[in-house]
Amino acid sequence: MRTTHEHDGPALVVRGLRRTFPAPEVRALRGVDLDVAHGEFVALMGPSGSGKSTLLHLVAGLDRPDEGTVELAGTRTDDLGSAALARLRRRHIGLVFQFFHLIDHLSALENVALAALVAGVKPAAATARAGELLDSLGLLDRQNARPGALSGGQRQRVAIARALVNRPTVLLADEPTGALDSEGQAEVLDLFTRLHAEGQTILLVTHASEVAAAADRVVRMRDGQVVDHGRPAAVEPLVVAPAPVVAVRPAPARTAS
Ligand SMILES: Nc1ncnc2c1ncn2[C@@H]1O[C@H](COP(=O)(O)OP(=O)(O)OP(=O)(O)O)[C@@H](O)[C@H]1O
Ligand SMILES: [Mg+2]
Numbered sequence: 406m407r408t409t410h411e412h413d414g415p416a417l418v419v420r421g422l423r424r425t426f427p428a429p430e431v432r433a434l435r436g437v438d439l440d441v442a443h444g445e446f447v448a449l450m451g452p453s454g455s456g457k458s459t460l461l462h463l464v465a466g467l468d469r470p471d472e473g474t475v476e477l478a479g480t481r482t483d484d485l486g487s488a489a490l491a492r493l494r495r496r497h498i499g500l501v502f503q504f505f506h507l508i509d510h511l512s513a514l515e516n517v518a519l520a521a522l523v524a525g526v527k528p529a530a531a532t533a534r535a536g537e538l539l540d541s542l543g544l545l546d547r548q549n550a551r552p553g554a555l556s557g558g559q560r561q562r563v564a565i566a567r568a569l570v571n572r573p574t575v576l577l578a579d580e581p582t583g584a585l586d587s588e589g590q591a592e593v594l595d596l597f598t599r600l601h602a603e604g605q606t607i608l609l610v611t612h613a614s615e616v617a618a619a620a621d622r623v624v625r626m627r628d629g630q631v632v633d634h635g636r637p638a639a640v641e642p643l644v645v646a647p648a649p650v651v652a653v654r655p656a657p658a659r660t661a662s
Contacts, residue, residue, distance in 0.1 A: 414479050416575050416606040417441040417464060422473035424459055433459040435629035437473070441575065441608055446601040448617035449610045451626035457610045460626070461577050464608065466494045478574045495524045499568030501578040505560045507552040513539060513563045514548040521570045531570075538566040542596060558589030562596055569600070576600065578609040582616055594619055 419439040425432045433456045441447050449457050462468040464475055466482050475483045477497045482490060507516050514535050521531035539548045542562045552560050561581055568576055578597075582590040590613065598619050601607055609620065617623050625633040 414476075415440045416443045416445070416478060417608065418474075418476040419460070419464065420474045420476075422460065422463060422475065423471045424456075424463060424468070425471055432629055434463070434470070434473075437626075437629070437631055439624065439631060439634075441606060443574075443606055444601075444604050445622065446597070446605075446607040446620045447609070448620035448623045449608060449626065450612070450617055450623055451632075455626040456629040457626055458579055459629075461579050461608070461610060464575070465498050465500055465577055466490045495571055497574040499565075499571070499573035499576040501561070501564050501568045501576065501581045503580040503583040505552065505564045505584075507560060507564060507567075509552055512549045512551055513544060513555065513559075513566075516552070516563055517566045517570050520567045524571045526571075534570055535566070538570060539563070542566050556589060557585045558592035561585060561589065561593045565593070565596060565600075569605075574606060576605055576607045576609075578607065580610055580612065582611065582613060590616070 417440065419437055422434050422437040423432075424434040435456075437456070437460055439460070449460070451457055459468070463470050463483075464477075466475075466485075470483055473483070474481060477493065480493060480497075482493055485493060507513075508519070511519065514532065517535035517538060518528075518531040521534055522528060526534065536545070536548060539545055542565070544559060544562055544566070547555060547559060552563065555563065565576075565578075565581070568578075581597075582593050585593060594616055597607060597609065597616075601619070601621075607620075609616070611617055623633075623635040624631055625635065
């Protein structure tokens with residue numbers, strides 16, 4: 406996993422992001438600010454239609470904002486041309502979706518290796534890296550299976566391996582456990598927890614409180630805005646005031662009624 410950072414700032418900085426879809430006009434994002442530190446695991450929650458997927462797509466460079474900026478590992482991405490954006494996306498972004506989007510006629514290993522090939526890694530190195538990743542995710546014995554022969558949890562682990570194969574700065578996941586049974590959810594949640602412990606920066610959309618509980622911080626959206634940045638209490642400056650002197654009397658004994 407990533408242990409050194411190419412710059413000292415946050416992994417992701419979003420400022421004033423706005424996105425309106427036309428006909429009928431939907432103001433999906435109405436000025437979103439978000440910072441994600443290197444190594445941080447942030448869960449993004451909020452009602453359906455609040456703009457979570459739209460935000461993830463803009464961070465991933467799959468869509469363009471009408472206003473505002475996105476900075477990945479210190480580089481502005483919102484104003485890049487499409488070729489430069491594609492390069493930056495391959496280098497800095499790993500994407501995981503609810504419905505896996507694996508290629509059915511390729512094996513697990515080939516699905517993962519393909520993402521490395523597309524990024525310009527030589528075939529032998531791509532296959533080796535894909536094999537190592539599947540091994541570390543407990544899928545070595547399933548590496549030659551096609552997605553159709555895998556459980557939902559296994560498919561999502563393959564999709565996560567694919568997202569990680571180019572060692573992205575940020576792993577983005579949009580409801581990665583949304584289509585899984587409870588066993589699959591637990592499998593995938595364990596994996597995100599482990600990746601986080603190894604230093605992977607993660608921004609993950611979820612409706613599941615069990616999944617959000619694994620994150621360092623829960624950011625909440627509503628109506629296209631962040632309504633709660635969920636800063637952990639430990640970040641607040643600790644004010645050590647002298648304790649007031651309070652006479653503590655024992656509570657009066659209750660009389661049985
Ligand atoms: N390509 C699009 N064209 C038009 N409207 C869109 C498009 N994508 C999203 N929207 C609208 O933007 C709003 C935000 O959608 P978004 O998909 O970001 O919500 P979400 O928070 O991910 O919801 P969910 O929890 O249901 O996935 C919704 O009203 C949606 O209908
Ligand atoms: Mg969504």
